[in-house]
Amino acid sequence: MTQRRAVALVAGAATLLSTTVLSTIFDLYSWVLYSFLSIAVVVIVSICARAVRIPVWGQGLAALAALLLLVTWTFPSGHEFLRVLPSASTFRHFDALLTQAGQDVQRLAVPVPERVSLDFLVAVGVGLVAIAVDVLAVGMRHPALAGLPLLALYSVPVAVHPDSVSWIPFVLSAAGYLWLLMTDHIDRVRRWGRRFTGDGRDIDTWEPSPLAAAGRRVGFAALVLAVVVPLLVPGLSTGVLDRIAAYNSGTGTGTGGTTQLGTSINPISTLRGSLRLGTPINLFQLRTSDPDPGYLRTAVADQITDNGFKPRQSRQAQPLARGLVEPTSGKPSSLKYQRYQAQLTGQRLDDRYLPLFGNPTTVQAPGGANWRYDADTGVVAADRPATAGRSWRTNYDSFDFKAKDLRAAPALSSGDPAVKSNTEVRHIPQITDQVDKLVRGKANEYDRVRAILDFFSPKNHFKYSLQTKAGTSGSAIVDFLKGRQGYCEQYASAMAWMTREAGIPSRVVVGYTHGTRLGNGTTWQITSHEAHAWVEVWFPTFGWVPFDPTPSTEVSGSAVFGWAPNPSEPDPSSSGGSTAGQSGRKETGSPADAGQHGGAGVNRADGGSGSGSTVWLYWALGAVVLVGLLAVPAARRGMLRGRRSRAEDRVLAVSPASDGDPPEVRVDGGDDARTAAGRRAAHAAWDELVDTMVDLRYEVPTSETPRAMAARLVRDESLPAGPADAVRRLALAEERARYARTPADAAGLRDASRQARTGLAERVPRLRRFGATILPRSVLRRWRHAISDTVTAVAARVTGWQQAAHRLVPRPLRTRRADRTG
Amino acid sequence: MTAQHTLDELGAPMPAEQLRETAEAIVGNIERVIEGKPAIVRLALAVLLAEGHLLIEDVPGVGKTKLAKALARSIDCSVRRIQFTPDLLPSDVTGVSVYNQENRDFEFKPGAVFANLVVGDEINRASPKTQSALLECMEERQVTVDGTTFRLQTPFMVIATQNPIEMEGTYPLPEAQRDRFTARIAMGYPSPDAELTMLDLHGAGDPLDELSPVSDADTIRRLIATVRRVHVSEPLKQYAVDIVATTRQSPDLRLGASPRAGLQLLRTARAVAALEGRDYVTPDDLQALVVPVLAHRVIPTPEAQLARRTTDAIVADLVRRIPVPGARPGDGRGHWQG
Known part of the structure; x- marks a missing residue:
């Protein structure tokens, strides 16, 4: 003990x-x-x-x-x-x-x-x-x-x-x-x-025996091998660094510079692709006075390509030291805003774009690089990655746009440089038609943008997926609008494309959501899963206004813009004005949209809400199949029992109607039909009893005669009179069937069998009885033995073939020659 | 000269019920003398019905001779008792030809074996010469003296007793002779209750004197005929062969059982089955008989002797490993333990 x-x-x-x-x-x-x-x-x-x-x-x-x-x-x-x-x-x-x-x-x-x-x-x-x-x-x-x-x-x-x-x-x-x-x-x-010991001395419990030494040696050697071999083999040490290196070499065109020390985000937004969510990597931490931080921007993709958007190459960037454009300049004085401070600390992020909130007023960039500021896009970038392990500060304005103000925004003027440079679009007839249909009858720019934004609603069968559907149209955007599944890049690119198609300047912004709040403090952790892409639309006098067409349920830390509810959310008022007050951020949500960061990892399962019923169907089907499989042994047992209980009927069927005649007995040894049937009935009843005992885990030694087994059962299990008699009767019937000239009368064997089974089952714990019903051991063992028998037979046959083949193979040439010459 | 019965003159077989009644009567009669040993008594009777011979081996004073005499008394047939002593001569057992002066011819005087029941007391005290004189009689049921062969009567049964404790001046039975005894039984001490009853009943006089026969030789012959007809199924014959073969392969035994052992095992099993009122033999019968029928024929190896394993234990252990014929435990193999 x-x-x-x-x-x-x-x-x-x-x-x-x-x-x-x-x-x-x-x-x-x-x-x-x-x-x-x-x-x-x-x-x-x-x-x-x-x-x-x-x-x-x-x-x-x-x-x-x-x-x-x-x-x-x-x-x-x-x-x-x-x-x-x-x-x-x-x-x-x-x-x-x-x-x-x-x-x-x-x-x-x-x-x-x-x-x-x-x-x-x-x-x-x-x-x-x-x-x-x-x-x-x-x-x-x-x-x-x-x-x-x-x-x-x-x-x-x-x-x-x-x-x-x-x-x-x-x-x-x-x-x-x-x-x-x-x-x-x-x-x-x-x-x-x-x-x-060998010389007869008693050994203490903890004293090792000579044999133990060998065991210890084996154990130690196995342990050392298990540790040393992976350390020595270089191919096995596939850490995350190798994966990121592989990623960077794979994308090639990414303008986001990377080094071996960290990771960055690819600022190209495409309309096709598949995203693989790897293990999240801590990119940077954010500390801000903003209780509800919005999106952090890193890069702006404003040049349209066949497959989406990419950052424009020729930038009029100035050194950061020359200062930033005041965000409030040119905006209506009625526009409300809050000014916040933020400090960001890079961890594994090593990017040449600085993650910043929109509308920064001041930026204290990290040292070690020549940071330049692009007034047009608001992006701060360096010539090489310089964010890993460094921290930077920024002050920024968070504007609270109102839908009704945006509606009242002045009309676009074609001379505006923002309009000029951000309305370039590739005309595709299907898209043009679609956009025309959407914006038809919309009086102002805001309503047109909202019409396009709301188009990406689950009502139109848009759903989030890490894998776009392959299409055949030859155009990425048409494929996406047909397939209607994708992740943030596709949504942002498609909306920007369609907005431009409507003649409204827009661009795709790449960055991060605010990530996970650490503790209750003001610190937030941003990992690689928080990468995101969204759209900014130009409104005269208001500037660039962000919109997010990606279904917010699938984006962790997704921001809720008061002026434009997410298309995947039920929208209480189409004007959007009443929701403007609540600009809460989504805290819940499934795995974050990982933007363009692709790490090696497990493909994420399709988690769309539309497939929920099918998933349940599969689960239910799987459960049914599982239950069915589990029920097979029990069903087999039931079949056996039924067949055995019918053996008694067969005796009656064989025998002539009982008119009192004693059955014919042939002493010459051969059984007549009735005798044979009687023997079979007795055997069946006895087999049923033995199987029941095996199921209920009673001991069934093969060197025990029926009589002895019955005696033991009655004695050891102290069976009550009824079942005891039944067991004895079955034993006697089996004994006669096996060894006597004529079997016993088969009538009543079935009842005896049932009675014995009930009696035996009552003597064991309920759990064992349950197990005997669900997974009867007799059936399982018989199957196991059948399998092993089959395997043995097959092995024997194969060996036989091998030997036959051996015989066919001619003996070595030398021997034959010797035979011939001899 | 007494009437001789050949094996063919056994008479008509008896219905099972009558056989049982007769057997019960004999057993009951003997039990008036031998208290509390029904199994032993039945076995003795079974050996008689199996046309075998019985060796009773036990310490003095447990009723060996009494059992032999009680069995003899219960059956109205010729009974002879030989007290084996070192100076007993073979001719005392078999008989001797004596010159008859009136007839001027040699005349055969039958010895003690010319009886239905021969009680050989303390058989190991006789010289081997005398012991082996009994051999021919036991196995071949005939006596040859001076070139003349005399057949013995049926039933013929030798009930020998021997004392395993006092070995001084004895001649232990050789293997060949032990093999001729169908069964060896040990009386064992009576239970305390039986012993108490015995004190009460036997205190006054010898109960043997009050014993009267309940059966006769003719009845016994019919019983033997009935026993011969008891059915032994083919698998059971195989089982008997298996049992005997196992004793020859056991690493604990230097000498296994002889083919005669298998024959006598089955024959005794028939008798036991008949005594229970069955017309077929079951493995239980064989299992119950393995120790009395086989244990005295086998010789343990020195290692087994050193390990203080008796032949009883060894053969009992062997038979436990042989699957019962016709057993189909689910899939018909192995020992099924829950």
């Missing part, structure tokens, strides 16, 4: 050692406390449960309950009974935490900051792993299997971490696992008996 306790403690320690790998993905160490608490609670409760001899599943349940109490205590919602007993609100709280954790996992890049949701995830996850390890290693005594949950625990950070993980946690985890195996094995040897 104490030895099992030692194994349980070692199992806990092994789990704890495996959690060291979490250190590679967390910034701080709060997870250590939570993992330790979870493991400690699980181990203690399991040991106590074993001390009072609860069955294995009970131990697992007890540990689960204890874990629940623990997380209720450590992550309270404030509505618990006695602080540890969970209430309904606790579970709602847990659900929220889990949802939050799911988002965080998607959004945050390693090393992740301390977040309650992630700590909750760690506490629950580590606790579950600890339970699995304990149940497998200590409860079921299969410590080798306990390696699976430990491996799962280990593989989570390894999968999440973009870099290769340090080898030290691997060594610790592996050592913990080996320790567990060793402790269990010592326990096994101890149970087997006392150990002796």
Whole structure:
């Protein structure tokens, strides 16, 4: 008993050692406390449960309950009974935490900051792993299997971490696992008996035996090999750096400069493509006085191409030191705005474009590069990437445009330089028709823009997807408008294109959403998943006004512009004026739109709302198939039972109508039809009993005669009179069928069989009875044996062929020659 | 000279019910003397019906001789008792030709074996010469003296007793002779209750004296005829062969059972089945008989002897590993443990 306790403690320690790998993905160490608490609670409760001899599943349940109490205590919602007993609100709280954790996992890049949701995830996850390890290693005594949950625990950070993980946690985890195996094995040897040396001396439990030395050597060598080989083989160390390097060489035309040290965003916005969301990478942090930051701009793509937009090459950029254009200049005095300050700190971002909010008033660019400012686009760029690890400050104005003001904006004048340079468009008949249809009858520029913006609504079957649909029209924009799925680049490019088609100056802006707020502070983390693209439209006197046609539900940190609700949102008033007041930002949302950053990663599944029903259908279908598969053994068992119970009827069918005549008995050995049928009926009834016993996990030794088995059943299981008689009757019938000249009368065997089955089933625990019904062992074993028999037969046949082929192959030439000459 | 019955003169087989009644009567009669040993008594009767011979081996005073005598008394047939001593001569067993002066011819005086039941007490005290004189009689059921062969009667059964403890001045039975005994049984001590009853009942006088026959030789012959007709299915014959073969392959046994052992095993099984009122043999019968029928014929290896494993335990263990004929545990293989 104490030895099992030692194994349980070692199992806990092994789990704890495996959690060291979490250190590679967390910034701080709060997870250590939570993992330790979870493991400690699980181990203690399991040991106590074993001390009072609860069955294995009970131990697992007890540990689960204890874990629940623990997380209720450590992550309270404030509505618990006695602080540890969970209430309904606790579970709602847990659900929220889990949802939050799911988002965080998607959004945050390693090393992740301390977040309650992630700590909750760690506490629950580590606790579950600890339970699995304990149940497998200590409860079921299969410590080798306990390696699976430990491996799962280990593989989570390894999968999440973009870099290769340090080898030290691997060594610790592996050592913990080996320790567990060793402790269990010592326990096994101890149970087997006392150990002796060769000369008969008694060996202490912990004294290694000569055999153990070999085992230790094997274990150590395996561990060293597992650590050293990946370190030595260069091809295996595919960190994120290699991936980014591959990305940059792949895109080639990207004007966003990159180095090996960081990543940047590609300012080309295309109408075709597929986006692969890799592991998020922390690009930069933002600290701002703005409670609700909007989009951060990096580059402006204002030159139209066949496939979308790209930044114009000839720029009249001036050195930043000459100052910026005052954003408010030329704007109506009635326009409300707020001036905010922001400080940004580059992490993995290394770009020659500086992420800034729109309408900056001052910019203190990071040193180390010659930053230039383009008054036309408001973009600050350097000749080479210079943002990694540096920080920059900016003051900016956040304008609150009103729909009614924009409606009243003056008409566009063709002489305006902004109009001149931003209305170039490639005319495509389909697009021209479409735009004409949309803007027909719209009196002013704003309404026309809104008509085009609202066109990208889910009502028109637009949906978000990381993959555009391939088209055949030869034109990217026509393909997109036909396929109607894509990500921000396609939406922004298409809207800008269509707006220009309507004669309104517009351009695509590339940048980032505000990302994830860290804690409750004013700091925000922007990762590679927050890259985004949207549209700016020129309104005389108001300047460039941003619009975002991308479905906001799919963009994390998507901004809600008061003057133009997102087309994917239900719009309460078409004027948009009433919503102008609320310019809240979306906090929820699934994975962020990753803009043009393409990292290697997993293809994101199609998460469009339209496909929801199909997904459910697939799930339901899968469930039905699974249930069907699971039901096959039970169905097979039912079939067998039915066939066996019909054997009795066949006897009656064979026999002449019972008119009292004794059945004809042929002493010469051959069975007549009735005798044979009677034997079969008895065999069937007995087989049914044996199968029932196998299902219910009774012992069925083959060296036991029916009579002996019946006696043992009646004696050991203390069957009540009815089933006991039934079992005896079946045994007698089987005995006669096997060994006597004539079988016993088959009548009533079915009832006896049923009675025996009921009686036997009542003697076993309910769980076992349930298992016997769902997954009958008799059927499963028969299948298993059938498979192994088939395999053996096939192997034997193949061997036979091989030998035959051998015989066909002529003997070596030398021998033949010798034969001939001899 | 007593009437001789050949094997063909057994008489008509008996219905199962009558057989059972007769057997119960004999068993009941013997049990008046031997308290609390029904299995032993039945086995002794089964050996008689199987036309075999019985070796009773146990410590002194547990009722070996009494069992033999009780069985003899219960059946109205000729009974002879030989007290084996070192100076017993073969002619005392088989008989001797004596010169008759009146007839001027040698006349055969039948020895002790010319009886239906021969009780050989303390058989291991006789010299090997005398022991082997019994051999021919037991196996071939005939006696050859001075070139003349005399057939023995049916039923013919030798019930020998021997004492395994006091080995001083004894001649342990050689293997060949042990093999001729169908079964060896150990009486074993009676249970405390049986012993108490015995004190009450036997305290006054010898209950053997009050025992009267409940059957006769003719009935026994009919019983034997009935037993011979008990059905043994083909798989069971195979089972018997398997059992005997296993003893020859066991690493614990230096000498396995002989083919005669298999024959006698099956024959006794028939008798046991008939005694239970069955007209067919079951593996249970064979399993129950493996120890009494086989254990005294096999010789354990020195290693098994060192490990203090008795032949009883070894053969009992062997038979437990042989699958029962006709067993179909689901898929017909292995030991199914839940």
